[in-house]
Amino acid sequence: MSTTTLQAAPSLLDAITGPGSERDFFDTYWEKRSVLFRREGAPLDLDFDVQSYFDAMSSETLVKSVYKDPQGQHRECRIEPDQARRLYEAGLTICASQIHRGHAQLGRSVDDLQAHYLGTQFNYNGYLSPKGSGFGIHFDSHSVWIIQVEGSKRWFYGDEPQIPYPLTNCIYPLRRARFKLPWYTVPRPDDVQMNEVVLEPGDILYLPAGVWHRTEAAGYSLSLTLSAQPHPAGKFITDVLQNRSFLQKRGRRPLPSVTAHGPDRDVSERLLHETLAESLEALRRDIDQLTVEDLAALWVRQIDPEADAR
Structure with missing residues (x-):
């Protein structure tokens, strides 16, 4: 497991590439290996909390409730923004896609990143989980940085991509020895081979596309996922x-x-x-x-x- 300490960074752009140089991050980790940046000192000031999370939701935001069915399988259900608070209080994780569209500081952050990394699309998704709730095992089709904002969340994740440059996200179904997708067949991920960490406010975890991961909120948890989607x-x-x-x-x-x-x-x-x-x-x-x-x-x-x- 790769872990390094992140001192106070002047901007999010500096924080997501870690304490070394930008070139070091891309040569060592980008699309290759996961890395955890443990924050020392005050976390980034994103002007973002639970109230601003709900306030940022709008008709343009794709909002989903996330839960496990009686068989333990990961499920997602699209909901309306005005249902989000009630369902969170009922014990469900709430995921809001492109939350930066309703939040000025996060919106400026996306603009800055896209002006710096030309040709790559950036988005923020928000995740609010009550104690014990989380996300089933899956991988994403794009690289992500997880920024822990409030509370804490337990993460289980691999070091390297299971599938290099996957074309789709994949939520692994229960009780399958392997799972066939249109472009490749993936074997069951092995929990024993995964790293286990608890993210605290200010910590940043980078996961390349294709890395298996799952989560459990240690207490309640508010986090942001910054996704980077280069053009194939x-x-x-x-x-x-x-x-x-x-x-x-x-x-x-x-x-x-x-x-x-x-x-x-x-x-x-x-x-x-x-x-x-x-x-x-x-x-x-x-x-x-x-x-x-x-x-x-x-x-x-x-x-x-x-x-x-x-």
Whole structure:
């Protein structure tokens, strides 16, 4: 388990990359290993507490109650913001997505992060749990920093991703030896191999995408999860190729219908093969003409409006 001490940091940007340099964090931990930053001294001043958590919820906020069913399986249910306090008092964990949209200081923090890390989308989710409540075992499709704000929460988490760069979140179902997803099959996570820590106010835990984790509130707990969602390289490249393809008549050509029965079946399938062959050949030419420099320049112009002026 990687743990380091975090002294007073002037900003959240300094806090989430730890006591070393920003480059050290990305070389050592980013998308590779979990790390716990134990806070010494006063926690970050986020101007955020239980009351401001409820106040920040709005019609734009996706709010869910989280609980375990009688069989112990993790469940989530979407609720209205005005139901959140009553359900929390009834013993349920309340999760509010994109809570920064209703909180000025968190909103500025997201703006600052996105201005610094161009091309990455940041969001804050809030989690308010009564004593003993928590979240079932799962991994996320993006890196997260957990910032403990009030109370304390017990975390169980792995050191490294089970699945590198997962395409979806995964909540592991009970009593399954393995779980098949469209892109990969994941084995049952082993609790014995997980780290166990209790986060106190000011502590920050970084988890790469694909790391198994679960939680239990030690007392009551209010925490923020800061997620970072970079753009997948494969999607950017396929978007570029699609745009180039659609500029050509051959790229816009629709696939022909295939006749279900009768003598025209062979003719329609032959036409299908010809259409696909023509489109595939055009795609190969587009790929051959693209260079890394072309793609990098396109991406920088897309994420940085001032790139051409530099």
